[in-house]
Amino acid sequence: MAKQHEYQLIDMINDKARLAGSNKMELLLFSLGGHETFGINVFKVREVCETLPITKTPNMPGGVEGIISLRGSILPVLNLAACLNMENDKPKTKLIITEFSTHTQAFLVHDVDRIVRVDWDHVRAPQSMPAHVSGKITALTELPDGKLVSILDVEQILGDVIGDEPVPTFEPVTEEVGNATLFFADDSPLARKKIMEVLDKLKITYQFAHNGREAWEKLRAVAAKAEAENANLSKQIGMILVDAEMPEMDGYVLTRHIKEDARFKGIPVVMHSSLSSVxxxxxxxxxxVDGYVAKFHPEELASMITNMMRNTKEAAL
Known part of the structure; x- marks a missing residue:
């Protein structure tokens, strides 16, 4: 890819604010040497560059090629083809420098294509996938030319490579926050598992949805029922936790819907996202949004939940 093209990619990556609340996403398309096309949300991409010299180091996890030095930072390099069990002999010419979940790393790929804009409502969770990529592809979308793009769950891939940190033990906070339920929405199985572990240890009841559209439908149903019963909704839902990236409706649009509906007044919305930049x-x-917690930091998430739900309980008295 020509240098000018790389600079154009970086310029587009830096122009993010215009997508907030639009229910649109920009995907950086790339290949791993086969016929498949993969994508990663531009929000997670810091830059794209030609492959740099990679230093091999001992005891690296499978899928990690080594480390690079980039502008004074030492970054691990993950071979995405190896992580997906799709290794081949095609040359790997590009590095995608990514930043999410407060980690910065480089993904080694065969080549980078272009950036495309897609509507979240045209993005669907996969019904079934081959075993070697199962759980590592979070969604699929179809481009106007009919090409299918597999959107990678890079958090899951990173977790598989470096391992998961165990969720610590927390003191139950039922007395502090009351009996209200926490509602959360996240399309990532790994994220849902982590959130539920935190809530189970805090002894907080919860409901969840797999994407923003499902969440909004469920929340409206709960609100309609409370309205019909003349009940205080904030005594039933103490907090709403949303992911930013979700198929069909993203967390920004979901939050806007919630905030524009007077029935949810007084119920805090917290964004729990791997998009951890300022x-x-x-x-x-x-x-x-009333708060922001970066994935995956269970102590910070537990503290945010406790404080927000305690405030909701006190305001509802």
Whole structure:
């Protein structure tokens, strides 16, 4: 890819704010040497560059090629083809430098194609996938030319490579926060598992949805029932936790819907996202989120949940 093309990619990557609340996503398309096309949310991409010299180091996990030095930072390099059990002899010419979940790393790929914009409502969770990529592809979308793009769950891939940190033990907080339920929405099985572990240890009841559209339908149903019964909704739902990236409706649009519906007044919305940069936190603030927690930090998540739900309980008295 020509240098000018690389600079154009970086310029587009830096122009993120205009997508907040639009229910659109920009995908960086790339290949791993086969016929498949893969994509990663541009929000997670810091830059794209030609492959740099990779230093092999001992005791690296499978899928990690080594490390590189980039502008004074030492970054691990993950061979995406190896991580997906799709290794081949095609040359790997590009590095995608990514930043999410407060980690920065490089993904080694065969080649980078272009950036495309897609509507979240045209993105669907896969019904079934081959065993070698099962759990590592979070969604699929179809481009206007009919080409299918597999959107990678890079958090799951990173977790598989470096391992999961165990969720610590927390003291139950039922007396502090009351009997209200926490509602959360996240399309990632890994994220849902982590959230549920935290909530189970806090002894907080919960409901969840797999994407923003499903979440909004469930939340409206709960609100309609409370309205019909003349009940205080904030005594039933103490907090709503949303992911930023979700098929069909993203967390920004979901938050905007919640904040525009008077029935949810007084119920805090917290964004729990791997998009951990300052810019992405500001995007959440633009649509009205009350708090922001980066994935995956169980102590910070537990503290945020406890404080927010305690405040909701006190305000509802």
């Amino acid at each position: 810019a992405n936190k500001k995007l959440g603030q633009q649509v009205g």
